[in-house]
Amino acid sequence: MRVRLTFLCVAWFLAAMPARAQSLPDKPIQLAGGQVTVSGEVVGAIAPRDDRSFFDYTDYEHNALRLFRVSFTGSWHPSDRFAVLAEIRSEDLEVPIAYALYVRVRPWKDRAFDVQAGRIPPVFGAFGRRAYAYDNPLIGYPLAYQYLTSLRPDALPATADDLLAVRAHGWRAVFPVGNPASAPGVPVMSVYRWDTGVEGHLQSSAFDIAASVTTGTLSDPRIDDDNGGRQVAARVAWHPIVGLIVGASAARGDWVSDAVKGQLPQALQNRSYPQTALGMDAEYSRGYFVVRGELIASRWTLPALDAPVLAGPVRATGAYLEGQYRLTPRFFAAARVDHLGFSRITGTRFGGAPTPWDAPVSRVEAGGGVYLQRNVIGRVVVQRNWREAGAGSPETFVSGQLSYWF
Amino acid sequence: MRRRWLSIPTLAVLGAVTLLGAAPARRSVAGAIVGSVDVHLPPPPAATRPDVGTLGMPAPHGTPDRRRSVVYLDPAPRAAFDTRDEPHARMDQRNESFVPHVLAIVAGTTVDFPNDDRTYHNVFSLSKTKSFDLGRYAAGRSRSVRFDRPGIVRVFCDIHSHMSAFILVFAHRYFCVTDEAGRYRLDNVPPGTYNLMVWNEAFPTASRRVTVPETGGDVQVEFTLK
Numbered sequence: 001m002r003v004r005l006t007f008l009c010v011a012w013f014l015a016a017m018p019a020r021a022q023s024l025p026d027k028p029i030q031l032a033g034g035q036v037t038v039s040g041e042v043v044g045a046i047a048p049r050d051d052r053s054f055f056d057y058t059d060y061e062h063n064a065l066r067l068f069r070v071s072f073t074g075s076w077h078p079s080d081r082f083a084v085l086a087e088i089r090s091e092d093l094e095v096p097i098a099y100a101l102y103v104r105v106r107p108w109k110d111r112a113f114d115v116q117a118g119r120i121p122p123v124f125g126a127f128g129r130r131a132y133a134y135d136n137p138l139i140g141y142p143l144a145y146q147y148l149t150s151l152r153p154d155a156l157p158a159t160a161d162d163l164l165a166v167r168a169h170g171w172r173a174v175f176p177v178g179n180p181a182s183a184p185g186v187p188v189m190s191v192y193r194w195d196t197g198v199e200g201h202l203q204s205s206a207f208d209i210a211a212s213v214t215t216g217t218l219s220d221p222r223i224d225d226d227n228g229g230r231q232v233a234a235r236v237a238w239h240p241i242v243g244l245i246v247g248a249s250a251a252r253g254d255w256v257s258d259a260v261k262g263q264l265p266q267a268l269q270n271r272s273y274p275q276t277a278l279g280m281d282a283e284y285s286r287g288y289f290v291v292r293g294e295l296i297a298s299r300w301t302l303p304a305l306d307a308p309v310l311a312g313p314v315r316a317t318g319a320y321l322e323g324q325y326r327l328t329p330r331f332f333a334a335a336r337v338d339h340l341g342f343s344r345i346t347g348t349r350f351g352g353a354p355t356p357w358d359a360p361v362s363r364v365e366a367g368g369g370v371y372l373q374r375n376v377i378g379r380v381v382v383q384r385n386w387r388e389a390g391a392g393s394p395e396t397f398v399s400g401q402l403s404y405w406f
Numbered sequence: 407m408r409r410r411w412l413s414i415p416t417l418a419v420l421g422a423v424t425l426l427g428a429a430p431a432r433r434s435v436a437g438a439i440v441g442s443v444d445v446h447l448p449p450p451p452a453a454t455r456p457d458v459g460t461l462g463m464p465a466p467h468g469t470p471d472r473r474r475s476v477v478y479l480d481p482a483p484r485a486a487f488d489t490r491d492e493p494h495a496r497m498d499q500r501n502e503s504f505v506p507h508v509l510a511i512v513a514g515t516t517v518d519f520p521n522d523d524r525t526y527h528n529v530f531s532l533s534k535t536k537s538f539d540l541g542r543y544a545a546g547r548s549r550s551v552r553f554d555r556p557g558i559v560r561v562f563c564d565i566h567s568h569m570s571a572f573i574l575v576f577a578h579r580y581f582c583v584t585d586e587a588g589r590y591r592l593d594n595v596p597p598g599t600y601n602l603m604v605w606n607e608a609f610p611t612a613s614r615r616v617t618v619p620e621t622g623g624d625v626q627v628e629f630t631l632k
Contacts (some may be wrong), residue, residue, distance in 0.1 A: 002520055025569075027453055028455050028456070030453055035451065037454070037455075037456050039455040056422055073455070073456045073457075074458035083463070085458050087458045098457035103444070104463065106463050112462065113462075116461065116462075121459045129459035129460070130459060131457070134567075199461065200586055201461035201462040203462055205524075208461070210461045240542040242525060242526055242545065243542065243544065268481075285526065285542050286541075287542060287543070288539070288541045288542075288543040307465055326539055326541065326564075327529050328539065329531065329532055329537045329538055330532060330537070374560075374562055405455075406455075
């Protein structure tokens with residue numbers, strides 16, 4: 001079924017190609033007199049061995065270093081002030097999902113102010129809006145956007161010990177309150193799916209300002225509402241000179257589902273348990289190099305249930321610095337240094353010493369790529385991961401990727 | 407070594423004898439090949455890749471004129487290859503498009519790529535004829551590339567995927583780019599029979615056999631591409 005749907009998408013794309021085209025297209029396909037534009041991307045990444053330590057898994061099933069992805073992006077813009085955009089993607093030949101599906105409206109013709117509603121791109125941070133392979137210099141994701149912490153919106157630890165017990169087990173966390181089944185935790189900010197809601201964006205020559213109200217949170221974007229809460233997020237980006245972008249972001253929204261809240265003591269059920277995050281990002285490019293960095297600090301408020309209690313919210317801080325350098329017209333080199341740290345909590349485990357609630361992770365990823373054609377890019381990376389606890393540390397992976405877009 | 411020095415005056419004398427012995431040739435007059443290329447191609451709207459990651463309407467950008475064609479002789483008269491100057495040409499980056507979209511130059515030409523926009527551009531080409539990458543540079547700056555080999559060079563911007571252009575590099579001077587109405591004119595073509603070729607990015611190359619008479623004058627050749 002999955003395979004069939006994916007191949008139906010590919011067949012549709014091939015049928016839409018102009019009849020005279022003798023090779024794969026290198027520019028988007030236009031239909032309906034230019035009102036409809038369709039582009040696509042096919043990305044295949046292979047790694048000689050699996051990541052049994054779950055450093056690169058984006059959930060329990062998908063490894064970013066071993067991923068086959070087909071996506072089609074379409075826009076319908078009947079006028080200069082209205083457009084409908086969608087991205088349909090399938091990972092590892094699974095059922096295609098609507099990664100993005102929203103309307104974009106420009107209410108005033110002479111003002112660069114736009115409203116987008118639907119399954120929308122995140123306004124927080126910088127990496128979440130980048131195209132997967134086209135604008136990612138490497139193959140892996142930054143840890144803050146990918147690494148699975150042990151927190152779950154549908155299951156909660158009752159004590160500090162419950163949380164300490166699943167350190168470095170974000171790929172199959174189990175907690176006593178809420179859903180008893182083991183399931184993957186959430187990253188600090190998810191880029192595997194986008195949130196649903198409304199956002200506004202104002203652009204001037206030096207600033208980009210965006211704000212959104214959405215159903216889920218950074219770590220748990222949603223289509224359906226599971227707690228009646230809303231996330232408010234905003235980002236201000238400053239372009240002081242050409243080539244330099246400096247951004248600041250903030251977000252806050254309820255992240256614990258009502259299903260779990262229903263199992264809490266009555267006095268704790270009506271409280272708010274938000275995820276609150278602040279972010280800073282910067283990009284500078286000139287000549288043949290691009291350097292980007294990002295810092296995300298997030299905290300999740302959890303109910304204090306039993307002793308040893310979780311005193312206050314738990315925090316995570318992710319930071320990365322990446323760079324890309326074009327060596328020749330065809331070859332480029334890239335590297336990323338990345339770290340994800342966690343605040344300390346105190347339980348009876350680890351001798352009662354304050355301990356990070358999840359195991360801090362560090363990563364260095366470096367590699368290079370070649371433009372086989374303008375729109376066919378090959379990459380090879382080596383990635384080394386360190387984790388304070390859990391299986392497989394340090395762990396080194398090698399991955400190769402071939403991507404094609406039109 | 408000695409034989410080579412001796413052979414040069416010998417050849418010169420032989421040439422002089424030949425010329426003197428020939429009948430007085432009728433003086434030939436260079437002609438012109440003129441006409442138009444009618445391209446049946448609907449003017450395409452700006453073909454930007456849809457980017458679901460942007461937070462607002464993309465800025466409007468220029469639309470390349472895909473109806474421009476290049477008309478040239480193949481092979482060209484021998485005299486066409488006698489060039490010693492080093493010409494310059496220009497391809498602007500303006501309103502997120504390359505202007506002109508099609509540029510025809512003679513080999514040895516240096517092309518300037520000034521950035522007239524307020525954003526970065528990164529001009530590059532992976533073509534076998536000429537591979538280059540100018541890096542990112544801002545408004546008011548320009549970088550140059552010299553094209554020494556004949557062939558077709560596809561030019562792109564690494565930042566704006568909708569930006570593309572063509573540079574056709576010729577070993578001779580008998581070429582021209584059609585104007586907005588599709589008209590062309592090749593002047594000073596010596597009498598003779600040639601293949602007149604038409605290149606357009608959207609169609610296979612078309613050709614006609616054309617003869618410029620000894621008396622010169624204009625030879626009209628019309629093309630229709632569809």
